[in-house]
Amino acid sequence: MELKGYSCIGLEQQPKTKKQIVVSRTFSKKVRDLEFMNEAVSDYASRACEKLRKENQYCKMISIFMRTNYFRKQDKQYHGFRSCQLFAPTNDTRDVLNAARQLTRQVFRENTNFVKLV
Structure with missing residues (x-):
């Protein structure tokens, strides 16, 4: 870009590749069921893989974070987080889902009111 014949701002030819892709939602109702949580995790993982493929990227690590509503002090509070390294970089939904x-099984706690999944 030029201003009166002088170069003032360099243009980036290619956007930088992302270091991470996040799919995150807050549930409209409390989640206490492992089966429902697995469905939500499957949906989020599928969306993340779609984003990876769209950007021609691969992941070699995934993380799961679940938490309760920290505004409801009467509820048991829990913030669970786990990560794992994948065997090889992938954007295959099946590998990421597994x-x-x-x-999810490691992080999930029975009798806990989850409201957020990342």
Whole structure:
């Protein structure tokens, strides 16, 4: 870009590649069921893989974070987080889903009112 014949701002030819892709939602109702949580994790993992493929990228690590509503002090509070390294970089939904479901089983706690999944 020029201003009166002088170069003032360099233009980036290619956008920088992302270091991470996040799919995150807050549930409209409390989630206490592992089966429902697995469905949500599967949906989020699928969306993340779609984003990876759209950007021609691969992941080599995934993370799962679940938390309760910290504004409801009467509820048992919990913030669970786990990560795992994948065997090889991938954007294949099946590989990511398998790892995500294993992490979900590790993080999920029975009788806990989850409101957020990242």
